[in-house]
Amino acid sequence: MGGLVRYRGVEHQQRDFAEFYATSRDACLRAVTASVGDPQVAEDLVAEAFARAWTGWRKVSQHPAPRAWIVRTALNLSVSWWRGRRREVPLADHDRAAGASALPPAPGQGLDAATLAALRRLPARQREVVALRVFLDLDTAATASVLGIAPGTVTAHLTRATAALRRDLSQRETASPLRKELS
């Protein structure tokens, strides 16, 4: 009897987790992609973060912002990932970060390379603020809590990030007037 109850509990948890995953995975992926700048790396990080969430699902499901937990875990993993690889020698142009030309739009990826390039030019903290405020729709207080910074700092980062993005995106529109017409 106890085993049956436990099985039903696990089944319920699995269903609960699957529902959370289905409704949150894309938003988390976009937020992490905006922060790390690489969709492939972001997908791996988010998958690992969700796997960790499933391991501790009882606690994570009680978290006030489980999506923010996923993104925060993925970003922490990103730091560990880079720490483990910082002594590696990259191949020529293999992971060049700057410029839209360095990241041609990959067919089927469904992302705007220019937007991603503009995000990558932002400082890391500004990218994280944009990721949480824009892609997870967290308010200033929640963003400040997740990042461990003051709400005023969140506002300042978002203001600067918005200004930089506006500048970048305006230049793109100026340089490619046909882009909007073609898209």
Place this chain on the structure above:
Amino acid sequence: MNDHEVLDEVRDGLAGLHMSTPADQIIARARARRHRQRLTAAAATTATAAVAAGAALGVTLTGTTAPPAHGGHQPTQLTAFTLHSGPHGTSVLTMRKGDRLNPAALRSALARHGIPALVTVGRLCGTGGQPSDLSRVVSTRRAASGIVRLSINPAAMPAGMRLSIGYFSSATGFALISDSGRLTCTVGRPHGPQPATRVGGAPKPGQPVTRVGGPKAGKPAS
């Protein structure tokens, strides 16, 4: 563009990005990760237990066991000494100089092999006026430097007698002592007419000791 338009454009720029990994794969990944963690934890626990056991061996001289080579008593293997059953009902004692000897551990190990003994560190105890049966009870084997190896025959132990072992840093002395006799312990120098056996180290002038196992094995010191 106002701020909202900028942020909307950023949101739209990544709107086509979708997570392709199915939920089942995430759960499988979590299970694999948990399995790895359990294996790692089990390995760490085993390693910790092994280290703790090694430390216990070094400090308290509790032993490990292996099947007896010739039947009889379960062997006791320690860092400072090893005691196991030898042929013809004998017990083989190997002592390693330089390791800290726990006399109580050696005494109890000998007792388990049917050898009543008195083990002392830094002194050798004897009783006067006893017959010399030591050579029938204890015989030496050739051993590497720093190792004393003795074959002890408990069947040859006279009734009412015990084996006295005096453990020194550079030598080990042996004697047979009577349970009823007056026990005299001396630092490095056994008293009484009964020859004692001393393994390793230089003989002391005038010492009533029989040296075996050293450079002049078997040669009476006096």
